[in-house]
Amino acid sequence: MLDRRSFMKLALAAQAAAALPAFAGTPTPGLRFGDPQPFSFDWLKAHAEALSKAPYAPPPRPDPATVAAIDYDAHGKLKYKHEYALYGDGHDAAFPITFQHVGYYFPKTVRMHALEQNAGGAVSREILYDPAYFTIAPDSPAARLAPEPSSLAGFWVMEPRDGKEDWKKAEPWVTFLGASYFRAKGELGQVGMSARGIALSPGGSGHEEFPDFVSFWFMPAPPASRTVTVYALLNSPSVSGAYKFDLHRTSGVVMDIELTLFFREAVERLGLAPLTSMFWYGEKAKPAGIDWRPEVHDSDGLSLATGQGERIWRPLNNPEHITISSFADEHPRGFGLLQRDRAFDHYQDGVGYEKRPSTWVEPKGTGWGKGTVQLVEIPTDDEINDNIVVYWNPEKRPEPGDRIDLAYRVHWLADEPYPTPLARCVATRFGRGGEPGTIRPYGVRKFTVEFLGGPLKELPSGVKPEVVVWASRGNVRSMVAEAVPDDVPGHWRAHFDLSVDGREPVELRLYLRANDKVLSETWLYQYHPFVTDARPLGY
Secondary structure (H helix, E strand, O other), X not given: OOOHHHHHHHHHHHHHHHOOOOOOOOOOOOOEEOOOEEEOHHHHHHHHHHHHOOOOOOOOXXXXXXXXXXXXXXXXXXXXXXXXXXXXOOOOOOOOXXXXXXXXXXXXXXXXXXXXXXXXXXXXXXXXXXXXXXXXXXXXXXXXXXXXXXXXXXXXEXXXXXXXXOHHHOOEEEEEEOOOEEEEOOOOOOOOOEEEOOEEOOOOOOOOEOOEEEXXXXXXXXXXXXXXXXXXXEEOOOEEEEXXXXXXXXXXXXEEEXXXXXXXXXXXXXXXXXXXEOEEEEOOEOOOOOOOOOOEEOOOEEEEEOOOOOEEEEEOOOOOXXXXXXXXXXXXXXXXXXXXXXXXXHOOOOOOHHHOOEEEEEEOOOOOOEEEEEEEEOOOOOOOOOOEEEEEEEOOOOOOOOEEEEEEEEEEEOOOOXXXXXXXXXXXXXXXXXXXXXXXXXXXXXXXXXXXXXXXXXXXXXXXOEEEEEEOOOEEEEEEEEEOOOOOOOEEEEEEEEEOOOOOXXXXXXXXEEOOEEOEOEEEEEEOOOOOOOOOOOO
């Protein structure tokens, strides 16, 4: 049942609909549309609030058996015809939008709506599904689907037309497909990791809930614009929400996101502004013979800019079991999953791992208060699994009836948008401890952490940085810094040995300084001790 306040909001919206003029213009010749309805962000928030007070209803699913037969290969053959692109030919909007079909991995209906601005405000009409929009072969499972419920599952924002006749050959620069996942093209022309609308208890002992974007609304971008505005309705058993995305096509992609969440149920662990990536293995350790490539990852580390001004680099792990690391903060300045290693020789793969975007979350508004940036690392034995999640977890756990308003910016670039002036960590390596040519001590690990740039480039001749190391347990010794002999200014590495008993993880912390001046960002690492030296170096 809706409460009186929610009912009145929806009633006023319905009255406004009756006063609206007919739908202005034709967003795309050939597309089928529903009846005109009023639309505003305030209406969407009221609608999300009303949903949160009613029992949860999952989004429709076209015939599950048929959709399950649309596997990866079959789905790839369902090409959207560009003559049906929303705001395509016959419209002067800057960015055409194409749609994605349901399939095995994306089985739920997502309702799509075109927006136009009239004298009475924004007007919305639902885009009705028609199999004619897609190249569907007669023997495709998709040919057996009924017109209702809609078989639209997601969308692509295409590169700007800019008056080009061949715009239909363009590629997408933003995609929304599956649950509340979305991704964008970085400055180096590649996609990689994903973001999500929200994460609910990822990697925990219980069931992770995956909310869905169940509806989208698209505002046409003016011809000279480089910004597309998309609205979204999110829904799940625990929460509903209204989202506004301002998608800016820059040298990479920048997204301004506003959201309002309404909670039906308590949430054990809330993940706001979540990012999802893949880390199989990197330079620090690789199981022998597991793969021919030196490294395989979309991101190699978590970067943090804390509210207190500290800059932190945490290399990613592929652990034996799910691991959740928490970094307490108040009013964080930003965090992101970055791909710092840009050398092709370090990957040797034609899929462009060295060009994957680095993605940075920048809080907006008055601050996010107290909470933790949480990093979830999940074991994987292949590159097809996204096994890394990072998000902001507010200190207060949401309860039924709670509301959260949030604003933030997501940068999809080659590097973090506000790099630290300090030296940055560029590699983490480890192996057997001790010294070459001597009997190596049992159970001792040598760590080598490389830093580059910043004040290290300005060190006077003869001045060597001091290595400052802390370990949560065990004994640290043999700390030393040396310039890397590659003639690159400001390239130094820090060595230390760690001896530890047992298999419990060890938290490590290191930075470089000289004369009490901090020279580098802070390196944090979670080390999972090996049982013996014979164990493959994969963890």
